[in-house]
Amino acid sequence: MRKYGELVADRDIRRTVDAVWRMEAAKIVATLTRVVGDVGVAEDLAADALVNALEQWPATGVPHNPAAWLTTVAKRKAIDQWRRQDRLDAKYAALAHELETASDHAWDPDLIDDDVLRLIFISAHPILPRDSRIALTLRIVGGLTTEEIARAFLVQKATIAARITRAKKMLGEANVPFEVPEPDEYPARLSAVLSVLYLIYNEGYSASSGHRWIRDELCREALRLGRVLTALLPDEAEVNGLVALMEFQSSRFGARTDADGNPVLLEDQDRTQWDRAQIGRGMAALDRVGQILRRTGAGWGPYALQAALAQCHAAAPSAADTDWARIVSLYDGLLQIAPSPVVELNRAVAIAMRSGPESALGIVDTIDGLDDSYLLHGVRGELLSRLGRDTEAADEFERAATMVTNDRERDVLVAKAARARA
Incomplete structure (x- = not known):
């Protein structure tokens, strides 16, 4: 019988492997795709290397650089496969060239110089419908589960699974390199x-499931890739707009949770904990958007408008001192170019802050498309609570709590319901 200490050590190793995979999977798959030229094969090789880690690390210990270990093992598996295939010399030559040029090639500002961003561009092939491109890339590169992608699209899990399957099939049938x-x-x-x-x-920024409210590793990677993209396409207003938005949002991380990891809502946050340097980078990126739009005569896009919304919050010393009239106006503009029920809901919240909860409640009651989302019921509960309709508010909070899949957000909603009942 195995000793208790060995079982604990195995659990620790499994947690380490899971953490490494969450943080490094996209980079590993991206690197392997560049080497083998096929994303499906790259995924299989990475998965096989992960199995080897679970088998070997309990005995040998976690290597100093786990991601490099996994990538190296996967490359060796690729070579083993090539030994069993034709054109072995060509494959060896390609791998040798990749190894020789990986560290000392000259940087070309017109080429994508990041494996993960490169894989995103590859997966976003125009032969696929737009929603399928995004779903496939989120699954392969973002490492998001089918459930998480479905919640982002506000559709059923089966719909997203079908899109991803069709996308892979279309790429294979079209022999897309x-x-x-x-x-x-x-x-x-x-x-x-x-x-x-x-x-x-x-x-x-707001994890759709699990025990953590913020998955900061995803935010950091998305922002890193955004910054790489601005270097590649510095004159694209929407690229700069998205980076500005992510900079503003990331500046709040120090105040968005308490010491125990529980959510702290925007109006309750200690704004002295916001990262002023990051806010400054957001301001600079948003300034670049304005310069590009003035030079080109183009209109504001959805990411730039959302960055302008975030800038309103970043510039305000408190929730009460926020320019809510400007925020409502920006949401009006966003609804014109990128209408969605979530934008309508956020606009209603801004109207509640500007004009009071009663006028916002009438708007919320007319929103379609969020029946299966806890967001609508959570906002409705907040508005009812501010109107003193506590029993109705508690009902809405409790309904939202049954629908939410993030443990931290569920705790917040349950606590709100209890306060309303009291």
């Missing part, structure tokens, strides 16, 4: 790429 597109192909893929970064960041 997984290669980096030429710079003149970037515009056709940019919208999907930005959507992927935005949705990855959102899942990190």
Whole structure:
């Protein structure tokens, strides 16, 4: 019989492997895709290496650089596969060239110089419908589960699973090479790429499931990729707008949770804990958006407008001193170019702050498309509570708590319901 200490050690190793996979999977798959030229094969090789880690690390210990270990093992597995295939010499030559040029090649500002961002552009192939491109890329690159992607799209899990399956099948049937597109192909893929970064960041900013409210590793990776993208496409207003938005939102991380990891809502946050340097970077990125739009005569896009919304909060010393009239106006503009029930709901919250909860409640009651989301019921409960309709508010909070899949947010809603009942 195994000793208790060995069982504990195995559990610790499994947690370590899980953590490494969550943080490094996209980079590992991206690197392997560049080497083997096929994202499906790259996923299989990475998964096989992960199995080896679970088998070997309990005995040998966790290596100093776990991600490098997994990547190296996966590459060796690729070589083993090539030994059993034709064109072995060509495969060896390709791998040798990749190894020789990986560390000392000259940087080309017109080429994608990041494995993960490269894989996002590859997966966002225009042969696929836009929603399928985004779903496939979120699954492969973002590492999001089918359930998480379904919640981001406000659709059923089966719908997303079908989209991902069809996308892989379409790419295979069309014999699409997984290669980096030429710079003149970037515009056709940019919208999907930005959507992927935005949705990855959102899942990190407010996790849709699990015990953590913030998955900061997802936010950091999305912001890192956004910064790489601005270096690649510095004159794209929406690229700069998305980076500005992520900078503003990330500046609040120090105040968004208490010492125990529980959520602290925006109006209750200690704004002295907001990262002023990060707010400054957001301001600079938003300034670049304005310069680009003035130079080109183009209109504001959805990411730039959301960055302007975030800037209103970043500039306000308190929730009460926020320019809510401007925020409502910006939401009006966002509804014109990117209508969605979530935008309508956020606009209603801003109207409640500007004009009072009664006028906002009438708007919330007319919103369609959020029946299966806890967001609508949570906001409705808040508005009812502010109107003194406590029993109705408690009902809404309790209904929202049954629908939410994040443990931390459920605790907040349950506590609100209890206070309303009291």
